[in-house]
Structures are given as C-alpha cells and as structure tokens.
Amino acid sequence: MAPPSEPTTARFRSGAGRLCLDFMRTLRLRGTDEATEELATARDLADWVAQLGPYPADTVVPVPDEAVLLRARALREAVHTLLTAARGEDGPAGCPSAERDLLNAAAAGATPAVRLDATGAAVHTAQDPVGAVLADIARDAVTLATSSALSRVRACSGPRCAAWFLDTSRPGNRRWCSMETCGNTSKKNTWRTRHTTGA
Numbered sequence: 001m002a003p004p005s006e007p008t009t010a011r012f013r014s015g016a017g018r019l020c021l022d023f024m025r026t027l028r029l030r031g032t033d034e035a036t037e038e039l040a041t042a043r044d045l046a047d048w049v050a051q052l053g054p055y056p057a058d059t060v061v062p063v064p065d066e067a068v069l070l071r072a073r074a075l076r077e078a079v080h081t082l083l084t085a086a087r088g089e090d091g092p093a094g095c096p097s098a099e100r101d102l103l104n105a106a107a108a109g110a111t112p113a114v115r116l117d118a119t120g121a122a123v124h125t126a127q128d129p130v131g132a133v134l135a136d137i138a139r140d141a142v143t144l145a146t147s148s149a150l151s152r153v154r155a156c157s158g159p160r161c162a163a164w165f166l167d168t169s170r171p172g173n174r175r176w177c178s179m180e181t182c183g184n185t186s187k188k189n190t191w192r193t194r195h196t197t198g199a
C-alpha cells in the first residue's frame, strides 16, 4: 500500500459517476482470485474520504477506529449486494434483510452539512467526516437502486477490471469505467478479442 497521502492526492480511483460506485471499487476485482482490499487500514478509509468526500481540500479527516473500518467494509459489500439484487429479476426487493438493515442504519446517520460561504462556494462540513460520508454512500446506493438511473449502471468491459460505473453517455453505450485506463488498454489490444466481453 502507498504511504499516507495528502488529502488531495488522487490515490483512489474515482469517476464511476456515483459515490456508492466509487466506494464499491475499493475492493478491486471483487469475486476473483485477485481481489485486492484498498481499505486495508482505518487510515486508508480516512484517505478515501479526504479524496472523494465533499470536504474542502485542507480538511483533516480523523482516522477512525477499527470498528468503523469494519463497518465501512460491510457497508460497501451491502451496497454491492443491493445493486446486484436491484439489477436482477427481483429488483431492490431482492436485497437480503441483513444487508438492507445495514444500509438503512448507515443511511439514517448524519450526512455532511453544506453552507454557502462569502465567496459563493458551497462548503461541506461534518462533525464526523467519515461517518457522514458513509451515510452519504448508503443514501446514494438506496437512491440509485430504486431509480431509473439503475438501468445505466454497467460493469466495465476491461478484462482486468470489475468496476461498475454509471453510463451517462447520450447513446448509453459506454463500455469502460475510464477511457484513461481500461478504455486505452483495450484500444491498444485487438478489438476482436474484446468484442464479446460483456462484463
């Protein structure tokens, strides 16, 4: 793992189009032999929140205790379970009750507060910056799972990428989580071998 980073260092991947999807990607290659935990320590979680949360760049995000880290990972997997169910035949009702309870408990938490400062900027703050972002993630997941945007959630076609993203392209035919990474790699390879890779 990289050493603790400056809050503004882009260490974690973003750009999935939804906070809950970016959070899901912190378990890389989920469901494969090569699954890699990016939130290995509580400091990793604080760094993720500093990078992807809504707070000003100079916000110091306190490192939470181990219990919060475990809860965050459980929440992340509940997000995956919910969205997997929601994309399936049963829809969001297919989310098992344990995961639903976990999501609901997190979603009930305080989210970041926003205020308009004198320069016209929206400034987000929270007493508990990590907990507030986890509440945001849970709400985002429930909202996404129950909205029409769900039909635009795709799995990246990159052969070594299990990331999901929200396809906001007008024709709805985006195939890669990111053109800079998976899209480029794919273009360098022959089109033929990628053509049938759906997920």
Ligand SMILES: [Zn+2]
Binding pocket: 156, 157, 158, 161, 162, 163, 176, 177, 178, 182
């Ligand atoms: Zn990808």
